[in-house]
Amino acid sequence: MHLLIADDHMLFRSGFKLLVSQLFPVAELFDAGDANEAWDVLNADEEFHLVFLDLAMPGMNGTAGVRRFVERRPSVPVVILSAHTAPEEIAECMGLGVRGYIPKSSSESVLRNAVELVLAGEIYVPRHAIDQILTEGSTGGADDFENLPENNPLRQLTPRQRSTLSLMIEGLSNKEIARSLGLLESTVKAHVKVILRKLSAQNRTQAALIAADLGWPRRLRTWSS
Structure with missing residues (x-):
């Protein structure tokens, strides 16, 4: 190598x-x-x-x-x-x-x-920058979410909800997500509640599995810095 x-x-x-x-x-x-x-x-x-x-x-x-x-x-x-x-x-x-x-x-x-x-x-992508990347759709020049079918629930998520979901998929707690995105923990809890509802998921693990099945871009994975 x-x-x-x-x-x-x-x-x-x-x-x-x-x-x-x-x-x-x-x-x-x-x-x-x-x-x-x-x-x-x-x-x-x-x-x-x-x-x-x-x-x-x-x-x-x-x-x-x-x-x-x-x-x-x-x-x-x-x-x-x-x-x-x-x-x-x-x-x-x-x-x-x-x-x-x-x-x-x-x-x-x-x-x-x-x-x-x-x-x-x-x-x-450094974790602190993922919200900007998701908002601009600049991970490779194509908007991964816009390319999904119109009825795909992932398209119903706002950029902030997508960044929250990304960190949920990485296994972060609400407190850790709040710290990473500069939000109040109560705000993160509200985002998580909406994400679960939009994905028809019962819990965070199920939300991650459903997101993967719906075509969540694996190349948007991040690691903690």
Whole structure:
């Protein structure tokens, strides 16, 4: 398994490379200090399984650089590494087709889970940004919910209810959901009650199963940071 780590800060790059090697001992790691070097390394080997890109390194030119990597090597999943955690910025990158966005403040467990998700063909989105992603439908350029049949109950959920349901599926309690979404626990309880009613579910577990049967996008799964 070949992984490329591209970041212009040598100290961070070295530490991140060491961490990835510990989490994924079978991986062969390559690194680059700017976008052009990363592109050269990527083109020298057809077997890369994942590329980590620092959003702010030289040569990226912001999202223009992201688009370049995604469009020219669509078979290689791109994961953004960034110190910026604004939901709007994350949503923009996800809309360009990247497979994940990992804040540099993330824990080891988040990194491991994110990489495993991406390598399995899914998408990693930081939990705090999922509401923005769901609202804009920018996980791959298509609105997953609008593509569902008009009579599908998932289409009757509001963006806030969808983000609540997503965290319910991950097994979070009402208190944890409230903290993640910046809501009052009483507000979350009200959302859960409406979700159960709209899905004709008796409890949270049944709601998760029904959502899956109705076509809930698996690629919207998130992991706690």
